[in-house]
Amino acid sequence: MDNEPVDFVTVLAPNGMLGAGFPEATIERGLRLGADVISVDGGSTDSGPYYLGASQPKTTRAAVARDLRILLKAAAGAGIPLIVGSCGTSGTDDGVDWVADIVADVQADEGLELRVARIYSEQDAGELKKRLDAGRIHALPPTGELRPETLDNCTHIVGVMGHEPIVAALEAGADVVLAGRATDTAIAAAYPLMRGMPAGPTWHAAKIIECGGQCTTNPRAGGVLATIDANGFSIEPLDPTVACTPVSVAAHMLYETANPFEMREPDGTLDVREAAYTARDDRTVRVEGSQFHVAEQHTIKLEGARIAGYETMSFTAIRDPHILADIEAWADLLSTVIKQRVEQTIGLSQDKYAFDVRLYGYNAVLGDLEPAQGAPREVGVMLLVNAPDQATATAVAKIANPLMLHLPTADMDYLPSLAFATSPAEIERGPAYEFVLNHVVDSVTPTDMFRIEFEEAAHHD
Structure with missing residues (x-):
């Protein structure tokens, strides 16, 4: 993976969730505009605990395969990485393997030779109890202190990774990263951070594009393109008939956040109090002034059902x-x-x-x-x-x-x-x-709770 210094990084977010669909023409346009990476979320807790507890995907295989076929061909043709987070809806190991099997089928069908990294995020209850005994697991409000038997009763537990395991996979040569449970923003932030973009604009841009076109005037029209540089970021829809406005962009900080001015990630907190949103033209917004405060202790949130x-x-x-x-x-x-x-x-x-x-x-x-x-x-x-x-x-x-x-x-x-x-x-x-889990673990390192495995690119005659 090329790590030469760059002046900006452009992230293509095709939609809010893999398998939800998008117009293929929007991906083609994003590539023409110079996308450096494609990032897409593969899951969510929005639909309740069943998908984690049963380790089952919410989306149908056919819908995921359709989206992946377009994105894998686009990434291969442009020579840029593709990052999928929270594979299989809840990010369990089964979910990662399920998406990886679809990727393998698409690669075989299309004659692609992309190197795939799987990042597993499931956690062993026995290992977590050791961390609990060591005082390294803490409750988030309003949850009470964690009891060891709660860990034993979970059918599946995942750790919510930040950008660091994804960066590790990219730096090790992955063309496609299939991550287990990850923060929605980490999948979009990983590549720009790896290429040296500042944390404030990067995390803010990642937050805005996490749901694809939801920050536009027509969320049904497809995704968005965010370009991050040393001073801020610019964002525009992939559909040329749709617009981003200062209001539509700023409003997304109200989405799924307890505080519209702050958002906690494993390694720190995004702070947008000083962010200014300006219309560059009738469909593109420029944002500057975002800050990121690095935490004293890196933490990994646990989810269990x-x-x-x-x-x-x-x-x-x-x-x-x-x-x-x-x-x-x-x-x-x-x-x-x-x-x-x-x-x-x-x-x-x-x-x-x-x-x-x-x-x-x-x-x-x-x-x-x-x-x-x-x-x-x-x-x-x-x-x-x-x-x-x-x-x-x-x-x-x-x-x-x-x-x-x-x-x-x-x-x-x-x-x-x-x-x-x-x-x-x-x-x-x-x-x-x-x-039953709303707790965080004090990390030893940002990657120590996650496992990365590689599949070498297949060679087709």
């Missing part, structure tokens, strides 16, 4: 105007009768299982924060049962079945008929997972 029981779901719909006039009272009655029937039927006390009744069409999303008033026209009722085993969860849902079909209010002199969405009404969802 464990099984929190087994779920069975059923869903019915109500249009009866009498019930809907006081839907909360009906929902309370449903909950009460379910508890009574479960104890009468299978002798199960309320501390042995749990369930939620969620009224879609009536405050199911905002709850007590819902500002709208008045009776709804129709409501979907979702019953979600959680129990220590699948059979128990399904038994509770089956006991609730006739209630969700015909439960009248106390003042009704007829049985209403409600409408199940499916037959059978009970849908077994399998194990349900919960996030």
Whole structure:
């Protein structure tokens, strides 16, 4: 990898997540404008703990393969690196291998010979307990102190890497870096930092482009191109009909941050209090004044998920105007009768299982924060049962079945008929997972918790 000093580095971010798709023409335009590296996020915790707990991808293989085929050919043709972070959605070792298998298939199909590095980020519970005993693991608010058994109960634990393992892979000659769990920004920041760009502008640019076109006036049109130099960075959309504005760029610091002026990375904190956003023309924004404060202690955040029981779901719909006039009272009655029937039927006390009744069409999303008033026209009722085993969860849902079909209010002199969405009404969802780690580890070195493996480029006749 060339490490000669440069005046600027240009990063192409095709979209917010590998497999989400993008117009191929936007990648071609980014290459013509001089992209030095392609970076794309492959995962997220946005969709909940299942993907980490089960080590399963959110995206379909066909969608990931489509995006990778375009990006691998683009990187090979331009002679620039391709970096993918949080492979397989959650960044588990299985996720890295899953993406690597797709890359291998694409390389074979297209006759490419790119050298691939896999960076594994899964953590061993036994090794983490040693660090816990040594006082090197700390809770992040509002999480309490970590107990050793919590680590043992996790089905998968990943460490969230910063840019350093990615840089190590690039410096060792990788053309393609497939990283396990990484900060969304690290994948875009790694190459510019390696080439000597200043940390403040680099991390700020990486934050702005982490979700591709979300910082533009049309997020559906494709990604963006960020050019970082000694004094700041410039950013423009890859689609020439779309614009970046000072507002659309600055607004992205509000996205997924507790503080819109600061963002913590493993090696320090981005500070944008003094950043100035200026329109260079009608579609390009220039940003200067970003700073980065290096931390005294490099840390790695842990993410872990464990099984929190087994779920069975059923869903019915109500249009009866009498019930809907006081839907909360009906929902309370449903909950009460379910508890009574479960104890009468299978002798199960309320501390042995749990369930939620969620009224879609009536405050199911905002709850007590819902500002709208008045009776709804129709409501979907979702019953979600959680129990220590699948059979128990399904038994509770089956006991609730006739209630969700015909439960009248106390003042009704007829049985209403409600409408199940499916037959059978009970849908077994399998194990349900919960996030249980919100802690950081004091690093020995920035790379000591991660493993890098290389695949030599295949040679095709």
